[in-house]
Every structure is written in C-alpha cells, then in structure tokens.
Amino acid sequence: MTEYLRRRVDMNALAPVFDEASLWGARFAFLMLDELELRPGIRALDIGCATGLPLLELARIHGEKARFVGVDVWSAALHQAQKRTAFQGLRNASLAEADGHQLPFRSASFDLIVSNLGINNFAHPETVFAECARVARPGARLALTTNVRGHLAEFYDVFRELVPDKARLESDEAHRGTVASLRTRIASAGFEVTRVVERSFQLRFLDGSAMLRHPLVFWFLQGWREVVAPEDQERVFAELEQKLNATAPLSMTVPMVYVEATRAAS
Numbered sequence: 001m002t003e004y005l006r007r008r009v010d011m012n013a014l015a016p017v018f019d020e021a022s023l024w025g026a027r028f029a030f031l032m033l034d035e036l037e038l039r040p041g042i043r044a045l046d047i048g049c050a051t052g053l054p055l056l057e058l059a060r061i062h063g064e065k066a067r068f069v070g071v072d073v074w075s076a077a078l079h080q081a082q083k084r085t086a087f088q089g090l091r092n093a094s095l096a097e098a099d100g101h102q103l104p105f106r107s108a109s110f111d112l113i114v115s116n117l118g119i120n121n122f123a124h125p126e127t128v129f130a131e132c133a134r135v136a137r138p139g140a141r142l143a144l145t146t147n148v149r150g151h152l153a154e155f156y157d158v159f160r161e162l163v164p165d166k167a168r169l170e171s172d173e174a175h176r177g178t179v180a181s182l183r184t185r186i187a188s189a190g191f192e193v194t195r196v197v198e199r200s201f202q203l204r205f206l207d208g209s210a211m212l213r214h215p216l217v218f219w220f221l222q223g224w225r226e227v228v229a230p231e232d233q234e235r236v237f238a239e240l241e242q243k244l245n246a247t248a249p250l251s252m253t254v255p256m257v258y259v260e261a262t263r264a265a266s
C-alpha cells in the first residue's frame with residue numbers, strides 16, 4: 001500500500017530527465033524571470049544551477065555581452081547543463097562544479113548573483129550568503145527565489161492530526177523560514193534588501209494516492225517520514241492516504257518569494 005515510502009532516486013540517472021522535475025522549479029524561475037531587471041554587459045553567477053535553470057535562460061535573454069557562470073555540487077546535473085549549453089551554442093554561459101559555501105571566484109567579481117530554490121538546500125545558508133557578499137561587486141544584486149513557511153498548508157493540516165510528535169513536525173515546517181527570517185539572513189551578510197515579491201500557486205492532485213506517489217512529493221517525503229517513528233510509518237502513511245483521499249480533489253498552496261538585494265558599497 002505504502003510502496004512509495006521505499007522509493008529511492010539515483011541522482012546520476014535523474015540528471016538527464018531533470019527537466020521533468022523542474023516543472024516545480026520552473027514556477028519559481030518564471031517569477032525571477034518576470035521580476036529581475038535586465039542590465040547590459042553583466043557578469044553573473046547562478047548558485048545551485050543543476051541542469052541549467054535559470055542559468056541558461058538568463059544567459060540567453062541577456063545576450064552575448066553578458067557572462068554567466070553556474071555552479072552546483074551535483075556533477076551529473078552539470079554534465080547535462082554542459083550538453084545543453086553546447087547543443088544550443090550558448091557562448092556566454094559556463095559551468096563549474098563548486099560548493100556555494102566556498103566559491104572558487106575572486107572577491108568582487110560579479111554584478112549579479114542568482115539562486116532559484118537554492119537556499120533550502122544549502123547546509124549553511126549564512127555561509128553561502130557570506131560567500132555571495134565576498135564575490136559580489138559593490139552595488140551588485142542578489143536575486144533569490146524560495147518557498148517559505150506555509151508551504152503545502154492543506155497537507156500539513158491533515159498530517160498534523162496523525163503525527164504523535166507535533167513539535168518535530170513544527171520544526172520540519174519551520175525549516176522553510178519566513179520572509180522576515182530571509183530578510184535578516186540576507187541583511188546580516190551585508191546586502192540591503194530592496195524588493196520582496198510574494199506569490200503563490202496551487203498544486204492539484206486528484207486524490208491523496210496520486211499526491212503521495214507524485215515524483216515531486218518524493219523530495220518532501222523524507223522529511224515527513226523523519227517525524228514518524230520507523231515502526232509507525234506504514235500505519236501513519238496508510239491513514240494519511242485515506243484521509244487525503246476523503247478530502248479529494250486536493251489543491252495545495254505553495255507560497256513563493258522573490259527577494260532582491262544590493263551589496264552595499266564598501
């Protein structure tokens with residue numbers, strides 16, 4: 001019944017088909033593409049670019065005088081991004097396997113730093129922001145998208161009733177942070193937050209059975225499992241599926257935030 005709890009993903013095999021998974025990332029990337037002011041001749045960095053989102057589109061829309069570099073720790077995804085860059089003949093985008101916590105770039109070398117959905121994936125976001133501040137030129141922009149607290153609220157309302165350890169679930173939800181906590185983190189790294197745009201979209205599923213087996217939900221499932229004792233997981237998730245099915249069709253809210261900040265001139 002709960003076979004989706006045993007699903008595993010081979011990250012090397014995933015990379016070539018990651019465009020499918022990025023139906024999620026695309027929602028956030030479109031927000032960035034709508035909001036970011038385009039400026040000529042910039043040198044820009046995308047942290048956590050995976051297979052090239054939004055790196056390649058940003059490189060295309062800025063034209064050949066701009067220079068974009070994308071970094072990620074996921075080498076198979078970078079390989080895929082490299083193939084796409086070559087196939088499209090993109091001359092102003094390059095890739096490097098590098099960790100956002102320790103960027104292999106000289107200080108004050110970028111006019112723009114972007115990250116689409118990176119922040120919730122970095123082990124120590126403060127360190128990554130400090131690195132962003134280091135490699136940003138005075139006046140450079142930092143532009144981020146992320147999902148924040150309140151994400152999939154309709155799901156959590158059902159799940160909360162079934163989870164004995166509510167404090168643990170609370171900390172799983174809090175992991176996403178808020179607009180206020182994001183502002184504080186960015187400001188402490190030496191950026192001035194200049195713009196915050198909040199939007200949301202709905203993820204729709206026929207029922208709980210479809211939702212829990214959706215490849216996107218796989219990425220959240222690990223966190224959800226961790227708040228339930230291993231011996232209770234089969235029972236709790238079977239009940240969860242029944243309860244979600246009873247309230248079908250499902251429509252889950254995903255809040256999105258676009259934040260733009262400027263590196264103070266030192």
Ligand SMILES: C[S@@+](CC[C@H](N)C(=O)[O-])C[C@H]1O[C@@H](n2cnc3c(N)ncnc32)[C@H](O)[C@@H]1O
Pocket residue numbers: 022025026029047048049050051053054071072073074077098099100101115116117118121122123
């Ligand atoms: C949710 S994915 C977003 C990928 C892409 N930007 C998109 O929108 O589809 C987060 C990415 O951050 C990368 N990542 C995680 N930790 C990282 C780190 N320390 N340095 C660089 N990239 C990292 C992951 O490998 C992954 O590709």
